[in-house]
Amino acid sequence: MDLTVAASELVGVVTPAPTAGDSLVAVLSGRVARSDYGGEILLGGTPLHTIEHVQxxxxxxxEPHDTDLFAGTVGSNVTVGAGPNVDERFVDRVLHASAAIHVVTVHSDGMSTVAAERGASLSGGQRQRVALARALLTQAPVLVLHEPTTAVDAVTEHAVAEGISSLRHRAGDGKGCGFTTILVxxxxxxxxxxxxxxxxxxDGVVAEGTHADLARSDERYRRAVLR
Known part of the structure; x- marks a missing residue:
């Protein structure tokens, strides 16, 4: 495949064969050894495998499709890695963007609601929303999300879609936020x-366009997406 994603772009990636999406996400996450894939993955022009892992x-x-939560609280799972000076107003924006606000408000303990190991005390949809909130809170320059809404209802899914777009790609003044997001x-x-x-x-990239254009013109796309 040959694919370039520009800075500040919000790009969707559809793989009619689900295993292709799994493989792409695994390679981008660094879980695949450099010797086990061909070609180059460049991050800002620098080969990804040459960049120190933490950096x-x-x-x-x-953020993989199957992501684990740890034993603690809903709040600690959302804010882990955000540092001690986390902006509470931004946390609130993230909770709304990910629809995790409904996970918080449905419990009387709010952000202090206990989360069992692997998120076993939460439903599948609640786990997905908390994990998405955690990913969004990092404000990573490039964020890859793999099927982040498979366990939520249609209304919540539309809210999450709008939330991701607004939070990472539309500032309050209508200008872009400078982040790059890839939705597999x-x-x-x-x-x-x-x-x-x-x-x-x-065969690599076999079609490209807007969602509306592909839905009208590409039969393979319709089979994969419109259900």
Missing amino acids: ARKNLLV TSSPALLAVTDRVVVLDS
Whole structure:
């Protein structure tokens, strides 16, 4: 595949074969040894494998589809890694953008609600929203999200799509926020808010355009996305 994602772009990636999405996310996350994939992954023009891991993670955060929460509270799972001087107003924006605010408000203890190991005390949709809030709070320059809304209802999914777009790509003055986001997903709601969508299969990028254009013109895209 040959794919360039520009700074500040919100890009959707659709893989009709789910394993292709899994592989792409695994490579971008650094979980695949350099010797096990061909070609180059460049982050800001620098080969990803040459960047020290901690520094690479600060600049490129990959949130996998199956992500674990740790034993603690909902609040500690959201703010872990955010540092001691976290902006409470931004935390509130993140909770709304990820729809995790509903996880907080449904429990009387709010952010102090106990979260069991691996998030076992929360529903699948609640775990997804808390994990998404945690990822959004990092404000990573490049954020890759892999199917972040599969366990939520359609209304929540549309709210999350709008929340991600607004938080990372539209500042209060209507200007872009400077972040780059890649959504590896088959969700029409998420794809509808992207700047463009690329379709990948074993031959690489086989289609590219807006969600609306591809939905009208590409049968493979319709089969993969419109359900």
